[in-house]
Amino acid sequence: KHVIKHMCAAIAALGVPQELKTDNGPxxxxxxxxxxxxxxxxxxxxxxxxxxxxxxxxxxxxxT
Known part of the structure; x- marks a missing residue:
C-alpha cells in the first residue's frame, strides 16, 4: 500500500514513467x-x- 501511495505522489509531481526498475522487495x-x-x-x-x-x-x- 505504501509504495502505491508514494507512486501516486510521484506521478502527480513528475508524470507517468515509461519504465520502473526496482529490486525484488516484497x-x-x-x-x-x-x-x-x-x-x-x-x-x-x-x-x-x-x-x-x-x-x-x-x-x-x-x-545511495
Missing part, C-alpha cells in the same frame, strides 16, 4: 503493485534475485 513484486503498474501502462523491471553486483550498479546509479 512491495515491488506483489500482485497489487503489478496491477497498479499495468493500469498506468508502466513497464516493470526487477533486479536479478541474490545478485549483489546488479544491486550495486542500481545503487550507484541512484547515489
Amino acid at each position: 512491495a515491488y513484486v506483489s500482485q497489487r503493485f503489478a496491477r497498479y503498474c499495468a493500469l498506468w501502462g508502466i513497464r516493470r523491471t526487477t533486479g536479478i534475485p541474490h545478485s549483489p553486483m546488479r544491486q550495486a550498479i542500481v545503487e550507484r546509479a541512484h547515489s
Whole structure:
C-alpha cells in the first residue's frame, strides 16, 4: 500500500514513467503493485534475485 501511495505522489509531481526498475522487495513484486503498474501502462523491471553486483550498479546509479 505504501509504495502505491508514494507512486501516486510521484506521478502527480513528475508524470507517468515509461519504465520502473526496482529490486525484488516484497512491495515491488506483489500482485497489487503489478496491477497498479499495468493500469498506468508502466513497464516493470526487477533486479536479478541474490545478485549483489546488479544491486550495486542500481545503487550507484541512484547515489545511495
